[in-house]
Amino acid sequence: MKIIVCVKQVPDTSEVRIDPKTNTLIREGVPSIINPDDMNAIEAALAMKDANPGSEVTLVCMGPPQADVALREGLAMGCDKAILITDRVFGGSDTWATSNIIASALVEMEYDVIFCGRQAIDGDTAQVGPQIAECLDLPQVSYVADIKQNGDTLTVQRNLEDGYQIIEVKMPCLLTCIKELNEPRYPSMGGIMDAYQQEVEHWTNEKLQIDASLIGLKSSPTKVNRTFTPPAKEPGILVPDADVEEIAKVYKDLKSKHYL
């Protein structure tokens, strides 16, 4: 089988802090990681490879050259090939343009199944997976929490807020994975050593030849009009060294203001 995993390198948003004086983001020292849901996508791909000996797993990532690091981590986990789609002309792409670009690369490749993470923690949109599926005219299942394979048919569990659906889909197809699907494996020592010997292919637009109307900041339908840090709130009531009496006072206060 030919298996593709789309991954994104993201800043670890749980490590981001706000400077309380300037109310701006402190970006320094924030580590870059493979997007968490994408780790589950990698594990799903590797599990499928394990079950289908002779399969090949290819990692695909769009990002700046330093995203190589994320791809090497995926190689160390056991993926076979890694492709970084990277070009300045792709910069500033929104989800529509990003999926056009990734799909333009995937359409040049062979695949039975494409795995994506549900969403990336920096944008939280959950849009690129389904939009790649649309560009490739593939059936999709998102929020995948379980996968069973029977020949060229996959039976997957798609989680909903109040339950789940069991869905059958024939390959080729695209699945977006959630945390509940699996526990990502750790890279082996040998895998880490090997990963640094392997080549990460860089695909630029010279290779892909995507029309300018489909890519980049200028062609993206959505534009960022303004960004700002959420305004700081008025300070509330501080209750230091709280005791029974203080709590009784807070309770009374909450009642008198009709919060309780």
Next chain:
Amino acid sequence: MNTKLNIHELVPIDVNDYKDVWVLAEQRAGVIMPNVLELLNEGRKLADDLEVDLVAVIAGGSVKSQSETLIHHGADKVIVIESPLLEEYTTDAYTKVLYDAILKYKPEIILIGATAIGRDLGPRLASRLNTGLTADCTKLEIDKEKRQIRQTRPAFGGNLMATIITPDNRPQMSTVRPGVFLKALEKPERTGEVIMEKPELKASDIRTTVKQVVKHTKKIVDLPSAQIIVSGGRGLGNAEGFKLIEEFAEVAGGVVGASRAAVDSGWISQDHQVGQTGTSVRPTIYFACGISGAIQHLAGMQESDCIVAINKNADAPIMRIADYAVVGDLYKLIPMFIEEFKKDPDNKNN
């Protein structure tokens, strides 16, 4: 253009050809989801600002009966798309019938709930329409002169707010998380028009088969509509700590929430998670117990009317946004709060 890709030809559009605000009314088993009422409330304001109609669009097996509720909650028109092939949600069928309806009626704005289904359908639809989709908006405003919707959303795990516009493409599409906007009030005197659409849909258009739909039998953690939420975080120290949180929530008549740290530690299931990657909430009162206030948590609860934070660290970020920052050992303080609730004769939960 890469002809191998399934992308419709890009044709310049005249934004003036598009009008009306649409709300996609998601239903499960023929009944609209509660968040549709929130979309109608917000959509009504946008439609009034633009002086156009608010149209609710509902697709399903047999869903016409929902029209009255949609009209009573603000819709001027309801477009009903019925087919036995729409009985269960499938990406292919729903994308096709809604795409066809959008081409026919040309709405300028479409609001979609950021539910598991809305987030499956929205991107696919936006891609097919070659237009923009802004996810998880928390504020929507109209720039009337340009007939643009200004969509504000958290980014970077809630560290940053971004206002997004879709200047040259139509429709302008947004998803909105459940619980972010208030629900529309019911006005039984409201009347509206119901339009029945006959979709062109064949079984062969649908490439996935829904074999089974399972509803959780356990009680749903209804965070979005909770008026009182009692949340626990890493400061609890262990899974046992949630027993105290549960006791607190029970006596307060509230729902148990949790921070990502507590969920990631395996102390409580993910359906309790409040925050940017969990559920967004805006209760009347939010008790944050042992939650330091990672920005991604704050992004999902800072709209609460009143925040009471109980934390041993007076400098924790949660204390800066709390209305009451109670400093101390939560294992001593929570029982004191529980005691207050218990001895309150007005408390219905005793």
